[in-house]
Amino acid sequence: MATVSLRDVKKSFGKTDVIHGINIDIADGEFIVIVGPSGCGKSTLLRMVAGLETVTSGEISIGDRVVNGLEPMERDIAMVFQNYALYPHMSVFENMAYGLKIAGTPKGEITTRVEEAAKLLQLEPYLKRRPRELSGGQRQRVAMGRAIVRKPSVFLFDEPLSNLDAKLRVQMRLEIKQLQRRLGVTSLYVTHDQVEAMTMADRMIVMNGGVADQIGKPLEVYGNPQTEFVGGFIGSPPMNFLNIALAKDMPTQAARLGVRPEHIQIAQTGALAHGKVLYSEALGAETLVHVKLADGSFATVRQDASLAQPEEGAQVGLAWSKADQITFDAHGHRC
Amino acid sequence: METREGMVEKRGAGLWLTHLGLIIGLLFIFFPIWLAFVASTVSQPEIVKPPMPLLPGDQLFENYRKALVAGVNAPVALMMLNSLIMAMGIAIGKIIISLLSAFAIVYFRFPGRRLFFWLIFLTLMLPVEVRIVPTYEVIAGFGMLNSYSGLIFPLIASATATFLFRQFFMTVPDELAEAARVDGASPMRFFLDILLPMSRTNIAALFVILFIYGWNQYLWPLLITTDPSMNTIVMGIKQMFPSGDDVADWPVIMATSILAMIPPVVVVISMQKLFIRGLVDSEK
DSSP states (O other): OOOEEEEEEEEEETTEEEEEEEEEEEOTTOEEEEEOOTTSSHHHHHHHHHTSSOOSEEEEEETTEEOTTSOGGGGTEEEEOTTOOOOTTSOHHHHHHHHHHHHTOOHHHHHHHHHHHHHHTTOGGGTTSOGGGSOHHHHHHHHHHHHHHTOOSEEEEESTTTTSOHHHHHHHHHHHHHHHHHHTOEEEEEESOHHHHHHHOSEEEEEETTEEEEEEOHHHHHHSOSBHHHHHHSSSSOOEEEEGGGSSSOOTTEEEEEEOGGGOEEOSTTOSEEEEEEEEEEOSSEEEEEEEETTSOEEEEEEETTSOOOOTTOEEEEEOOGGGOEEEETTSBBO | OOOOOOSSOOOHHHHHHHHHHHHHHHHHHHHHHHHHHHHTTSOHHHHHSSSOOOSOOSOHHHHHHHHHHTOSSSOHHHHHHHHHHHHHHHHHHHHHHHHHHHHHHHHOOOTTHHHHHHHHHHHTTOOTTTTHHHHHHHHHHTTOTTSHHHHHGGGOOOHHHHHHHHHHHHHSOHHHHHHHHHTTOOHHHHIIIIIHHHTHHHHHHHHHHHHHHHHTOOHHHHHHOOSGGGOOHHHHHHHHSOOTTOOOOHHHHHHHHHHHHHHHHHHHHHTHHHHHHHHHOOOO
């Protein structure tokens, strides 16, 4: 168990700066999700904490040790890779035991620890199998097991669920979260999936182009995005960005208006904007109505399935309460 | 590996014709070997007297015993031992050196890494024969004529094998090396515990190829072994041919030829399964 702190951590490959200074203090046992689109530097950041990439400048500490110059093994971390990186010629048992074996752990203890982890992950029947004889979900569990048996003070996850099918992903994300709660190990989890970020994180770091746009609790980030990018990236369908002229009494620097799809209603009276329905997607519990506004921009309305579904091509009015609108300046920052 | 019925379905005449073609081809290739075998089982007068015998005679044990124990210049058993040591030395040495150099080239960033790779690659263009005179000079200078080290060392570095292992290592996902690093494995530990077992089939395939390469070396042993007790079998056969007015002991020479074929055949057959797997699929 340990705290992790990043102090102005930067990374450049040659002359290209990929990470422009990240600061965060992670509490003991906290589950932090780093989320962002491909190429935003989230994996690089994680690999720097792991010790697989060097730190160009800044300081990474785990516990109260600065680990910048330490080898991955000396950092007391365990990592789960996207493609699991299981050793193909070793059995499940050997895969999980390998780190302990290198550390010189006594045989008896290795066996107990691996069996303990196998039990926790329901892998007991598979201990003798090779990775290729396992399904994707089981391999994922073995990779988790390999991390658990080392009893590290920090878990690092690099998009561990992206190779699984949708249903399994939902199941595994719950399992990982529960496991982390039970073990109470500080975790950093990288993903590009905002649903994973929302559901798993104690706090999340939303990264964009090597910068942490926002760090906060999931609902706080969702409800109160600090930049236009965060508003568009977190939430599905994304936040609607509308012409500032649709709202009155705005600060002078305001350039755009952000409103979440669920905060817009289709209403004839009190409508703030008007447009034509392009198409509706009925998802069962809710319906997404895509509207082309009079000024040419687009908006999505998320409404309960019990409400009347507008015809395609119909003219509708859109209304929202002033409390639900968020304004951004010309650079995409909150104002 | 699962066996599947032919991709292209063949029936009746087509199938028979294919088999007929294969059988004729086989007989064509097998016939000289058969003749050699027949010649190794008859007596000297029977061979020289036309027509040539086509069925085995009764001298099998006598001829083979004579070849193995006495030979012409040196006993064939000794020559086979020499060949075996040379072929094993070349095959194993080449594999060890290539594995290590490929490991260095793929997994370590050192100055001149690309340069070294291309230098190794360039030597592919230089067959033994091209560099044989300078090599001889060097080996003679070291006093390694008529020795096993002289037979083995000049042939031990292999660009082909290095290249093959490099290609294989490059298909191994980077994450595996990183996982091993996180697990605390040192580079050599990673090499021994993970890379080496993963290269098992490639090593087997290469061993077969290199063993046969080493076994069949002719020109190099011919140059550096003047002492008959250091002769290898492939060049030894040639040495058995008479010079001047001597009479060739053809049955013994043929018996030697047949004996010379056995070890490569044994190696190929015993490693066939691994060999084919090594060439066909890569286990990841």
